[in-house]
Amino acid sequence: MLREKYKQASIKLVKERETTYHVEVKINPEGYTPSKELGAELIEHIAENGKRILCVKKGSVKVPVDKINIYCMGKVPMYPKEELQQLQRLKQSERKKFDAEPQNEERLVFIRDRLKHNWERSQEMFETIKQIGWGDSVEVVDRIIAHLLSVGEGVTVETRFRHSSELEAPLGGLKVQSTWKILPDGTKYLSTINFIPIERGG
Amino acid sequence: MNSENIDFLTDDDVDYKSLSEDVLKELALCDELFIATSALVELRLRKSASSAIIAWKILSKTLGDKYLQATAISVLFDMNQEQAVNFMLKQTQYCDPYILNTIMELMIENETYFKSEPASSIVGIVKERLQKLDNSTKLPESEARDRFLHIYRYVGKNYTSIV
Numbered sequence: 001m002l003r004e005k006y007k008q009a010s011i012k013l014v015k016e017r018e019t020t021y022h023v024e025v026k027i028n029p030e031g032y033t034p035s036k037e038l039g040a041e042l043i044e045h046i047a048e049n050g051k052r053i054l055c056v057k058k059g060s061v062k063v064p065v066d067k068i069n070i071y072c073m074g075k076v077p078m079y080p081k082e083e084l085q086q087l088q089r090l091k092q093s094e095r096k097k098f099d100a101e102p103q104n105e106e107r108l109v110f111i112r113d114r115l116k117h118n119w120e121r122s123q124e125m126f127e128t129i130k131q132i133g134w135g136d137s138v139e140v141v142d143r144i145i146a147h148l149l150s151v152g153e154g155v156t157v158e159t160r161f162r163h164s165s166e167l168e169a170p171l172g173g174l175k176v177q178s179t180w181k182i183l184p185d186g187t188k189y190l191s192t193i194n195f196i197p198i199e200r201g202g
Numbered sequence: 203m204n205s206e207n208i209d210f211l212t213d214d215d216v217d218y219k220s221l222s223e224d225v226l227k228e229l230a231l232c233d234e235l236f237i238a239t240s241a242l243v244e245l246r247l248r249k250s251a252s253s254a255i256i257a258w259k260i261l262s263k264t265l266g267d268k269y270l271q272a273t274a275i276s277v278l279f280d281m282n283q284e285q286a287v288n289f290m291l292k293q294t295q296y297c298d299p300y301i302l303n304t305i306m307e308l309m310i311e312n313e314t315y316f317k318s319e320p321a322s323s324i325v326g327i328v329k330e331r332l333q334k335l336d337n338s339t340k341l342p343e344s345e346a347r348d349r350f351l352h353i354y355r356y357v358g359k360n361y362t363s364i365v
Contacts, residue, residue: 045210047215048210049207049211051215053210053211053212053215064210064212066212066214067212070212071212071236088307088311091311091312092310092311092312092313095314106247109246109247109276109280110243110247112307113239113242113243113246113272113273113276113277114239114240114243117270118240118269120300121236121239121269122236124269162233179233181209189210191209191210191233191234192209192232192234192235
């Protein structure tokens with residue numbers, strides 16, 4: 001149940017005495033925890049479908065951790081490349097056999113058009129981060145989240161859609177395009193994010 | 203759930219199978235591109251006629267990014283081949299190399315279709331583009347180039363590899 005509730009939870013049975021054990025649970029063990037400097041807290045936002053979304057919250061701004069830590073950092077799981085190649089070859093060379101089993105087409109569409117393209121988008125987002133001199137680290141996620149917390153503070157109903165901001169890094173800058181939801185209690189919630197590299201002249 | 207509440211979630215958290223067609227149609231055009239891509243694919247898997255309409259909207263208005271547009275080309279080809287071929291005839295010459303790679307993959311998968319008119323006209327356009335591209339470019343993928351050139355070696359203009 002804990003593993004269902006939290007995407008990343010390590011559960012360890014720790015022996016205290018001969019017949020006594022206790023369960024040690026670490027929530028989000030390899031995931032992101034905001035640094036103290038951020039002055040923010042890790043909270044759960046409960047979505048309408050009951051999903052618990054891990055967010056960094058500061059004041060009235062909430063940034064969902066996975067949108068940054070997974071999607072922007074190239075951690076969308078790799079698609080099954082070999083299976084896709086097999087299906088594509090079967091479709092090309094043994095069409096009758098391929099068509100005889102409708103699941104083949106469904107699986108091909110699912111892998112080729114959904115898993116592959118979403119994985120490649122995530123990879124490109126991370127490439128953009130690498131191009132400006134950053135890597136996959138808690139510090140980088142911290143920097144991006146800190147930027148978004150600051151952006152979120154200033155967004156209004158009028159500026160919440162495709163809000164443009166700039167993030168500076170060692171080797172250049174990133175244009176960050178973010179869209180925010182403003183909840184009835186005034187909370188500003190990051191709903192989408194996209195990166196566009198800034199080309200510097202000279 | 204309605205589409206307004208879904209972009210709180212990440213793509214991985216959404217159960218697309220449980221969503222109505224109307225919600226999927228809205229999501230396929232939303233700004234959260236991971237979700238838009240998955241919603242469009244779910245419409246296609248349901249063989250919904252609206253998947254072709256949404257795919258065409260994405261392509262004709264250049265919505266989203268190259269990844270969503272690549273999904274849209276495949277969906278349009280599956281659901282409305284004539285419209286997809288007309289799009290390819292007009293855009294193959296100029297499109298992003300990632301989109302070109304997707305078009306080539308479709309052509310490799312559907313050899314018989316693309317060896318007949320009018321779709322066969324696209325073969326020559328692809329060959330011309332390949333000729334102009336440096337061999338070291340990442341896209342189209344080398345495997346797609348090799349297979350395409352092998353399958354269509356006797357169709358359209360000849361291609362000479364740039365060394």
